[in-house]
Amino acid sequence: MSQKSFASPARAKRHRSMLWVAVLVVAAALVLKVPSPDRVEVAGFPGIPVPGLCLSKSVFGVDCPGCGLTRSLVCFFHGRFAASWRAHRVGWIMAIAVLLQFPYRIAALVRREDDPLGKWIP
DSSP: OOOOOOOHOOOOOHHHHHHHHHHHHHHHHHHHEETTEEEEEEEEOTTTTTOOOOHHIIIISOOTTTTTTTHHHHHTTTTTTHHHHHTTHHHHHHHHHHHHHHHHHHHEEEEEEEEOOOOOOO
16 A cells, blocks of 8 residues: 655645744734734733834835734734724734634645645635
8 A cells, every 4th residue: 555645745845834834823923912003012021012014104104905914813813803803804814814724734734635625726
């Protein structure tokens, strides 16, 4: 009996990498907290905000389309769904997409298939 393997080792590596990215996103969101609508802090270090990464906001003072996504994800993973919605209306979709990576990537690695959901839903 032969062992089933991926069509390409690169695909297996990609599934593992994306699984680790999902783990890191959830872990980071759980370590961070949102004490006010315009601020993110590391839990355990109150009063020390995480520096903003938005160039549009810091240079021009204008929110970009992605402004608020970090706050939205952090709120979502802390179970604060209304605050997540207020921070960014697409944040909950991003959070669900991150969560769906876990069963998808694990299924791909366990079943050793390039496309565990078939060709219609790659």
